[in-house]
Amino acid sequence: MKSPISDNIIQLTPLNIWEKIFSPFIDLNVRESYLYAEQSNNLLDTTPEKIKAFIGILIIMGFHSLPSIRHYWSNDKNFFCDRVASIMTVKRFLKHLSIDESVIAFKGRSGMKQYMPMKPIKRGFKVWALADSASGYLINFEIYTGKNSNNLTEFGLGEHLVESLV
Known part of the structure; x- marks a missing residue:
């Protein structure tokens, strides 16, 4: 064979x-x-x-x-x-870099699990992703672990995401 x-x-x-x-x-x-x-x-x-x-x-x-x-x-x-x-x-x-949020489906128990009724995937882990918008390749990502005001700068979550992902 x-x-x-x-x-x-x-x-x-x-x-x-x-x-x-x-x-x-x-x-x-x-x-x-x-x-x-x-x-x-x-x-x-x-x-x-x-x-x-x-x-x-x-x-x-x-x-x-x-x-x-x-x-x-x-x-x-x-x-x-x-x-x-x-x-x-x-x-x-x-x-061509772009930052967007995504949801990874998860039905188990976790304190990081989010419920988003307006998304196609309603329950799961929220992920912020930095990707090449021309090719779609993922460059970096950050899993949302809940609200944390200690790490946010004076401009809020948006600037924090851009700084940490880029």
Whole structure:
């Protein structure tokens, strides 16, 4: 009986394997993004290579954590990350960022569970998400744990969310 895994997989690099798995999804994402932009009368400047670069930056940011996203392009040598800054400018990286709330369905018992009658998912965990609005990729998120006035600045929850997610 033949194995479902190709015999030459041993010869492939991890990057080759990653591309075999994810390239079809990235290509589909680019095609559908252009279709959506065309239907919305918007301009879009993206390619599969740019999406891969964006994902690569997110991976680097995952293991090379800094206090703020802007620090990767900082003039301060203690924060600047050449691997990120040489791939994409900060302006392009931050161009299509969006913050929105979402609900993760949960029916168990938890003090963090929220009830939102106007949402399609009525009960669950409320999550604030920072995502790339052009590609839909999640960049950062924060689970809402209830009202906490100690962490809020003079401008309230909105500014606190933007500061903590970006």
